Amino acid sequence: MRKVNYGVIGTGYFGYGLAKIIRDDVQGGKVVAVYDPNNAEEIARELDCDQEMDIESLCKREDIDAVIIASPNANHKEPVLYAAKHNKHVFCEKPIALSYQDCDQMIEITKRNDLVFMAGHVMNFIDGVREAKRVINDGEIGDILFCHAERTGWEDAKEQVSWKKKKKLSGGHLYHHIHELDFIQFLMGPATRVCMVGGNVAHQGEEFGDEDDLLLASLEFKNNTFATIQYGSAFRLGEHYVKIQGTKGAILIDLKNVNVVVKTLDKEERILLHASEVEDENRRRIYQELEGGIMYGDPKTKVPIWLDTIMKKELNYFHDVLLGLEVEEEFIPLLDGTAARAAVATADALTLSLKEDRKVSVDEIIAMKAQATVS
Ligand SMILES: NC(=O)c1ccc[n+]([C@@H]2O[C@H](COP(=O)([O-])OP(=O)(O)OC[C@H]3O[C@@H](n4cnc5c(N)ncnc54)[C@H](O)[C@@H]3O)[C@@H](O)[C@H]2O)c1
Incomplete structure (x- = not known):
């Protein structure tokens, strides 16, 4: 297969952006x-x-090789199952689903049919993030002890309440903004036990959705290592960053102020977050106009240049894999859905923790699926 024909499901803000990239920037790619x-x-x-x-009818077309899914989060499962049933490779936007069980079904069928099932965890394609991973893998900051991420801001009432603010459709901040949770697990492995407090503290009423606007999560990992993550729209002083603390150094990836700092035993240096100074400056300017890191695009807006660049990188990667490129080790779990499922498993455990007011083992979520399969 030298050329790849694509079908796109969901052509709003992001799906339309992805479709245009295939048309203009993916050589040998065509949206049919x-x-x-x-x-x-x-x-x-x-x-x-x-x-x-x-x-x-889209998924069963013989002239389609791969399906791009960018419908609302709760509407990913059906197209993934249809695409896999008709032997199409899948690129599915994040979060791939809103429960571990749904992720599992999606993985099961794509794996059984030997298909690529890539999650749109675009943060993995940010240059500064890749460089941070390289520094970590080379042992330059030693062993990771602790990560802390914040993706917070303030949300005012909007004329129309987006599906992104409705728990049933988006999953709320924890699922909709799963990037940071996924990234931390890429670095530290899957969380073992988790705990979350919070709720909807300042956004009740018809002019808002029903998602929780303040979520404070703590995660435990193997080897006595930990992470904390804060999400929500009830933070007047918003932030968007991931801080990685190692035994020999630390890394700050500040996605709001656009500042990536790598501190090792003998030096502290700043690296670019995106592909160029121009892109970093563009992001800095956009974020200055916002209250933190919880903005979301709407169908009338175009994606900013830094996002366009990383979308191009991820789609070209998917395309090249379909054309036979061997998947780099770092990206294997990204291209079979398992990293995305691991992030959703932890999100499910955090959700259960908040609901039942207790610390939850992520294995409980996985065991629930096993029980459901048996009964
Ligand atoms: N990776 C990223 O950084 C990033 C950024 C933005 C959005 N996204 C993801 O992309 C997806 C789409 O988000 P968006 O911002 O484009 O939202 P959007 O509201 O702009 O677009 C969603 C589109 O899906 C359509 N739709 C509704 N129900 C559908 C269904 N059942 N089947 C197919 N299409 C349906 C809508 O008509 C709309 O055109 C979401 O999963 C979101 O999380 C990812």
């Missing part, structure tokens, strides 16, 4: 059909491709 219950006709006209009237 789109499905969206609201705007597919207009997008199909613009992309000069077919509009399909339902998910399965």
